Amino acid sequence: MCGITGFLGGNWSGGGDGARATVTRMAQALAHRGPDAQGELVEPGDRLALGHRRLSIVDLSPAGAQPMISSSGHYALVYNGELYNHPDLRRQLQAEGRAPAWRGHSDTETLLATIDAWGIRTALERLIGMFAIALWDRRDRSLVLARDRLGEKPLFYGWQGTGKDAVFLFGSELKALAQHPGFVGEIDRQSLSAFTRYGYVPAPTSIFAGIRKLLPGTFLTVTANAREPVIERYWSGAEAAAQGYREPLRLTPGEAVDALEGLLGDAVGRQMVADVPLGAFLSGGIDSSVIVALMQARSAQPVRTFSIGFPEVAYNEANHAKAVAQHLGTDHTELYVTTDEALGVIPRLPRIYDEPFADSSQIPTVLVSELAACTVTVSLSGDAGDELFGGYNRYRMAGALWGKLARVPRPLRLAAARGMTAVSHSGWDRAAEALGTFLSSAQVRLPGEKIHKAAGVLASRSIDELYLGLVSQWQDPAHLVIGGTDSLQSLPDGLEALGAIERMMASDMLTYLPDDILAKIDRAAMSTSLESRVPFLDHRVVEFAWRLPTALKLRAGETKWVLRRLLDRFVPRALVDRPKMGFGVPIDSWLRDQLRPWAEALIDPQRLTREGYFDPVAVQSEWRTHCSGRSNRQHRLWTVLMFQQWLEASKALREPPRLAA
Secondary structure (H helix, E strand, O other): OEEEEEEEEOOOOOHHHHHHHHHHHHHHOOHHHOEOEEEEEEEHHHOEEEEEEEOOOOOOOHHHOOOEEOOOOOEEEEEEEEEOOHHHHHHHHHHOOOOOOOOOOOHHHHHHHHHHHHOHHHHHHHOOEEEEEEEEEOOOOEEEEEEOOOOOOOOEEEEEOOHHHOEEEEEOOHHHHOOOOOOOOOEOHHHHHHHHHHOOOOOOEOOEOOOEEOOOOEEEEEEOOEEEEEEEEOOOHHHHHHHHHHOOOOOOHHHHHHHHHHHHHHHHHHHOOOOOOEEEEOOOOHHHHHHHHHHHHOOOOOOEEEEEEOOOHHHOOHHHHHHHHHHHOOEEEEEEOOHHHHHOOHHHHHHHHOOOOOOOOHHHHHHHHHHHHOOOOEEEOOOOHHHHHOOOHHHHHHHHHHHHHOOOOHHHHHHHHHHHHHOOHHHHHHHHHHOHHHHHHOOOOOHHHHHHHHHOOOOOOOHHHHHHHHOOOOOOHHHHEOOOOOOOOOOOOOOOOOOHHHHHHHHHHHHHHHHHHHHHHHHHHHOOOOEEEOHHHOHHHHHHHHHOOHHHOOEOOEOOHHHHHHHHOOOOHHHOOOOOOOOOOOHHHHHHOOOHHHHHHHOOHHHHHHHOOEOHHHHHHHHHHHHHOOOOOHHHHHHHHHHHHHHHHHHHHHOOOOOOO
16 A cells, blocks of 8 residues: 655756655655655656655565566556455466566566556456556656546546646645645535535545546546546446346355355455555444454454444444454454544544545544554455445335335425424434334334435435435535535436446445545545555455345345355354444534534634635524534534535645654
């Protein structure tokens, strides 16, 4: 795992020395992603500069240093990620007689050799791994950027400036781009509108005008003389979902579990290879427990596992994780975090995430990453199990809800929504306690919050619109963001032939997963120089999951049925059979108590008017409603507060990084 950055074109009036100083400063901004070494390559004649920060994982010797030049001299490369099949690729190259004289055993050298032998597209199609790549073609004088299939590793890019000063910037994080003197940093209000709806800025946009995120499964080519990058797709998640839906596997339930164990087990085994200490995040839920069980089955030593606990019972999973760890025999570390320790993370969030990010589980994710980084350099996680195997309750909820709503005229639905929101969250929660047996069997947690959210989408015209509403924080960003637009997007292209539940799952895999879940874990882990790996996102597992009929994922009232049956082979069902919790913190109560002075300062009406991004009336209305206790508006308010805090801290993006002596 590393950090990459660089630029093409721009004003080189300072010559090569000035460019080297700039790219050095850009790379230093990524020191947390790669604390072990730094390297630069500057080619003044082509007005190109590449920068790299190294976190040594495989081949710790100087033979793995970057930027790296191919043995032919054709290419120069900086790269962030891991190739889990690089020994296989070396054997293929050797068999074809196209292997170079190897200098070491790093996957970086393997990657360069595959590109040299097969070209960029074929090489990308043969890779199994996570990566963000910047490749300079010294013959064609072209720059190629590439990103892994599912978006595990981030990559920002874009032209800034005009005329001879126009410069193409790229980097793993925005803070690296901001170190270039040509970086403009103008906030894109359409991106801000989308952020307030979803809680993250959806790709391909970023919070800054002119700066974009490279979409997963694509690569782009750009030259100093051609302003418009040519973007090509080498793998499509939408096509994988559609093809799997059209051509499902004909397996018995037992055969499906066997096949999943073999394929996911192979992915786990490949991702356990490292020349540094390795462990895993363990929440005690289905997904992380499956990954840890498969790891322990492949390890002669106890696997190191890590979990975070909270004093608030409704948000604490540490006891469940401990029970799973004891059963599997892992070397388990847990840390119970006080409220003050959790709150102490909040001031650091803008620097960690670079652009506004409002998934409040970012707080425990940072804390568990810091815990793991004390003893390991690599940690596997169970992320993506929900998107691939139907784990979110909203999949069932949306289908069941639309089946009833479609038969009711919209005016009546709107009236029902008013009635549902007339009862407070706490009122619905109290009613739920009276129906405890029913709700327990339905696996419903925080029913009041879910009922209010459902009320907000009763006017939907289709199940797709209903689903987009369910995953939205603010339903009307155009009324919140001054100069903004309504950012409700349609589902991604290519999903039209899928069933309703499958469209929801595929949409989450293509949007919510890379832009929220994977961004969250990447920034949190890398802020502590910890490499995170996600075995569920081996593309072979992804393609297999989409070929499994939905009846093997949502079955007999259970989500993730096939995963649960796999886990049954390792862990007693009683240890993991409970309502889905997520990985959250009690933002709602904190905003009414410990965080109230902080929040009120950020959303002071005069301040909002002066800054000119949010309508003060809309924000204050939500704030008063939340503080009264009549309704939980934490998700809406958290998006506003995270932007406000980011805005206050964003000037630090341009400050030179502070390096340890």
